[in-house]
Amino acid sequence: MDLSRTAVHSRTAVHSRRAVLRGTLLAIAAAGVGGAAAACGGRDTASNELTLWYWGGGLSDAVVADAVAKFKPTALVPSVIGGDFKQKLVTTMNGRKFVPDITGIKGENIASMLAEADRFIDLNTLGADRLAAQYVGWKWKEGTSRDGKLIGFPIDVGPTALFYRSDLFAQAGLPSEPAQVTAAISTWDGFFQAGRRLVQAVPGSFVVDSVVGLFKIGVGQSGKRFIDADNHFIGDRPHVRTAWDRAVKAIDMGVAAPQLENQDKTAARGNGTFACSPGAAWSALDIKNEAPDTAGKWRVAPMPEGPSNDGGSFLALTRECRNPQLAFEIITWLLGPDNQARGFTDAALFPTAPAAYKLPALTAGDPFFGGQSTIEVFGPAAENVPAAYEAPADAAVYQPFADEITLVWSKGKDRDAAWTDAVAAARQIAERQGVS
Amino acid sequence: MATAPPKARTAAPAAPAPRKEGALRRFWPQYVAITPFFLLFAVFLLGPILFSLYLSFQKWDGLGDMEFVGLRNYAYLVEDGKFWLALRNTVLIWIFSTVPTLFLALVVANLLHSAVRFSSFYRIAYFVPSVTSIVAIAIFFGSVFSTQAGLANAILGALGAAPVPWLVDEWTIKFVIATVICWQWVGYNALIYLAGLQAIPAELYEAARIDGAGPVQTFFRITIPQLRPIILFTVVISTITGMQTFTEPQVIFSSNVANAANSGGPGNAGLTAVLYFYNQAFTNSDYGYGAAIAWAVFLVILVFTVINWRLVSRRDRAGAR
Numbered sequence: 001m002d003l004s005r006t007a008v009h010s011r012t013a014v015h016s017r018r019a020v021l022r023g024t025l026l027a028i029a030a031a032g033v034g035g036a037a038a039a040c041g042g043r044d045t046a047s048n049e050l051t052l053w054y055w056g057g058g059l060s061d062a063v064v065a066d067a068v069a070k071f072k073p074t075a076l077v078p079s080v081i082g083g084d085f086k087q088k089l090v091t092t093m094n095g096r097k098f099v100p101d102i103t104g105i106k107g108e109n110i111a112s113m114l115a116e117a118d119r120f121i122d123l124n125t126l127g128a129d130r131l132a133a134q135y136v137g138w139k140w141k142e143g144t145s146r147d148g149k150l151i152g153f154p155i156d157v158g159p160t161a162l163f164y165r166s167d168l169f170a171q172a173g174l175p176s177e178p179a180q181v182t183a184a185i186s187t188w189d190g191f192f193q194a195g196r197r198l199v200q201a202v203p204g205s206f207v208v209d210s211v212v213g214l215f216k217i218g219v220g221q222s223g224k225r226f227i228d229a230d231n232h233f234i235g236d237r238p239h240v241r242t243a244w245d246r247a248v249k250a251i252d253m254g255v256a257a258p259q260l261e262n263q264d265k266t267a268a269r270g271n272g273t274f275a276c277s278p279g280a281a282w283s284a285l286d287i288k289n290e291a292p293d294t295a296g297k298w299r300v301a302p303m304p305e306g307p308s309n310d311g312g313s314f315l316a317l318t319r320e321c322r323n324p325q326l327a328f329e330i331i332t333w334l335l336g337p338d339n340q341a342r343g344f345t346d347a348a349l350f351p352t353a354p355a356a357y358k359l360p361a362l363t364a365g366d367p368f369f370g371g372q373s374t375i376e377v378f379g380p381a382a383e384n385v386p387a388a389y390e391a392p393a394d395a396a397v398y399q400p401f402a403d404e405i406t407l408v409w410s411k412g413k414d415r416d417a418a419w420t421d422a423v424a425a426a427r428q429i430a431e432r433q434g435v436s
Numbered sequence: 437m438a439t440a441p442p443k444a445r446t447a448a449p450a451a452p453a454p455r456k457e458g459a460l461r462r463f464w465p466q467y468v469a470i471t472p473f474f475l476l477f478a479v480f481l482l483g484p485i486l487f488s489l490y491l492s493f494q495k496w497d498g499l500g501d502m503e504f505v506g507l508r509n510y511a512y513l514v515e516d517g518k519f520w521l522a523l524r525n526t527v528l529i530w531i532f533s534t535v536p537t538l539f540l541a542l543v544v545a546n547l548l549h550s551a552v553r554f555s556s557f558y559r560i561a562y563f564v565p566s567v568t569s570i571v572a573i574a575i576f577f578g579s580v581f582s583t584q585a586g587l588a589n590a591i592l593g594a595l596g597a598a599p600v601p602w603l604v605d606e607w608t609i610k611f612v613i614a615t616v617i618c619w620q621w622v623g624y625n626a627l628i629y630l631a632g633l634q635a636i637p638a639e640l641y642e643a644a645r646i647d648g649a650g651p652v653q654t655f656f657r658i659t660i661p662q663l664r665p666i667i668l669f670t671v672v673i674s675t676i677t678g679m680q681t682f683t684e685p686q687v688i689f690s691s692n693v694a695n696a697a698n699s700g701g702p703g704n705a706g707l708t709a710v711l712y713f714y715n716q717a718f719t720n721s722d723y724g725y726g727a728a729i730a731w732a733v734f735l736v737i738l739v740f741t742v743i744n745w746r747l748v749s750r751r752d753r754a755g756a757r
Contacts, residue, residue, distance in 0.1 A: 090498045260584070261578075261689070397717075428515070
């Protein structure tokens with residue numbers, strides 16, 4: 001409006017203004033095109049640059065910094081990506097521009113990435129197959145597609161064990177030192193017996209912190225999941241039912257703590273509500289952070305009836321990778337036993353190379369666990385996790401079971417109704433996801 | 437929300453634009469001036485909206501090839517008990533939050549209107565929550581309503597009452613989420629009402645006083661009818677935002693279990709429709725189904741907005757007749 005009024009009053013003014021406007025637009029357009037061209041050009045020609053995407057805590061920052069120094073003159077450009085990592089990776093891969101050469105893949109996303117294996121480079125073609133024996137087999141398999149392409153090179157694993165309070169176990173007259181506990185609680189029956197005794201002797205204390213976690217561990221121990229390799233729904237089979245019944249038993253026997261959220265859960269770790277917490281190796285860090293006052297009172301014992309796994313990520317090379325051979329060399333350097341041991345110290349990343357389990361960083365006694373060398377529990381656990389086929393839709397199909405067992409736990413929902421509802425809902429989701 | 441009024445304003449002069457030849461040539465600077473908005477709108481809003489409509493007829497994991505499935509996603513939606521539960525939760529949380537929010541906002545607006553001292557301070561104080569990060573607020577309220585370590589139960593305990601499992605029970609979960617929304621939006625709506633109150637001519641109140649009307653009568657006979665268009669605006673905006681409640685339950689019930697989708701707490705009591713959409717699309721990588729949920733939510737918002745519009749503006753038309 002202002003502009004048209006000036007047009008009436010003075011033609012020269014409007015000319016100059018138009019000129020300015022036109023000039024500005026041209027400049028913006030030129031800058032945009034030029035910027036894009038520069039970006040594209042820079043990316044295509046500078047083949048001695050390699051980008052690496054990971055999330056905060058996904059790799060040891062110190063190891064990554066050393067890699068940047070070691071692989072000069074190649075410019076290794078690491079980026080810590082915040083927020084929803086998988087979503088940002090997928091979006092960038094769809095855009096087909098600025099795709100990272102090397103990228104992390106979180107454990108929970110590996111199954112869906114394997115379904116798109118042709119968007120990545122088969123690491124076996126770069127010589128990964130020669131290294132297979134140096135890494136835990138089941139995790140290696142998790143990063144391998146069904147036709148044998150290695151897509152994800154394992155960064156870390158989450159072997160599970162029992163974290164327990166030796167002081168509370170002793171108070172209840174239970175064995176309290178790791179060796180004794182291992183002997184006494186080698187089966188789930190032994191676990192429940194000990195739990196019953198502890199709950200009676202130490203009121204307000206429990207041996208299961210999360211019923212959902214107990215269910216998940218049970219499924220993990222079975223070596224099968226909710227969908228089999230032939231894409232059939234197996235969530236109603238005995239291996240799931242056994243894990244479910246065990247979770248229900250923990251509720252019915254009163255050995256499971258009530259469901260707690262947020263602050264309450266944090267508080268429960270420190271105040272003795274959780275006398276035992278079945279969980280993955282990385283949860284040691286949570287306990288240390290949330291309950292620093294309990295230092296020295298915790299110990300670790302093997303999971304009854306064998307280990308399971310919870311979590312653990314991968315590194316992959318995208319199809320757009322500009323120098324696969326060098327990128328693969330970087331990956332193997334980042335994830336060699338020595339650097340994995342550093343990753344354990346820096347970022348609680350439990351190594352996938354058993355050679356690392358013999359290094360001082362892992363064998364040293366941990367004062368938080370009364371000087372116990374926890375690797376004696378976690379090392380064998382990591383090597384003996386049963387391999388299981390995980391379908392892309394597995395997490396979605398698992399969800400109704402977690403929801404329903406939560407209802408039994410927090411609301412006392414009828415056990416049989418909860419099981420029936422869980423199976424029905426899981427079947428519906430499976431069908432929606434194309435599982436028969 | 438913020439884009440709606442300018443859109444209406446730019447559309448209005450465009451309609452009666454002279455059909456004379458050369459209009460484009462004569463007014464091109466004006467067209468250039470309004471173009472950036474429409475370019476941004478097309479790229480960042482219209483494009484994605486149309487794409488999501490297209491997506492809702494596909495099966496897509498986000499990376500591979502899309503597969504056309506026709507109306508199958510919508511057929512699943514109708515049978516999906518969890519979707520209906522999520523819709524029910526959304527509507528309940530919306531009612532629990534909107535009714536007290538708008539009522540309190542009206543009260544606060546009246547107080548602000550009659551405040552003599554420090555009125556700017558009060559206005560700013562009431563407005564601060566709506567410019568505070570929802571994530572921070574949700575984390576804060578999540579702690580306040582913790583069963584054992586929370587402030588709410590500490591106060592109840594001091595009064596001798598039994599602790600309430602706020603984040604476990606189906607109804608208290610909704611209450612907590614509604615409280616967060618209410619706390620955040622009372623001040624914003626109050627300022628809008630305040631602007632409306634200040635536009636009501638003082639003569640009306642004077643005349644009412646001369647006719648012997650008390651404060652309550654004045655409020656219901658003058659203030660409320662005069663504010664009707666503004667109330668309508670706030671109700672419509674609250675409907676649109678309330679039906680899209682997402683951040684509060686997402687933050688309060690976020691689990692640190694990596695592959696477990698946030699299902700809105702025990703019994704899915706805090707699972708809102710948009711949270712469910714987010715889980716399906718971004719956690720389960722079922723983008724087609726997620727898009728179908730998003731469009732279903734859009735339809736629900738549309739229906740609710742129309743109903744609200746008719747309810748709140750009905751008496752206006754009745755009065756005009």
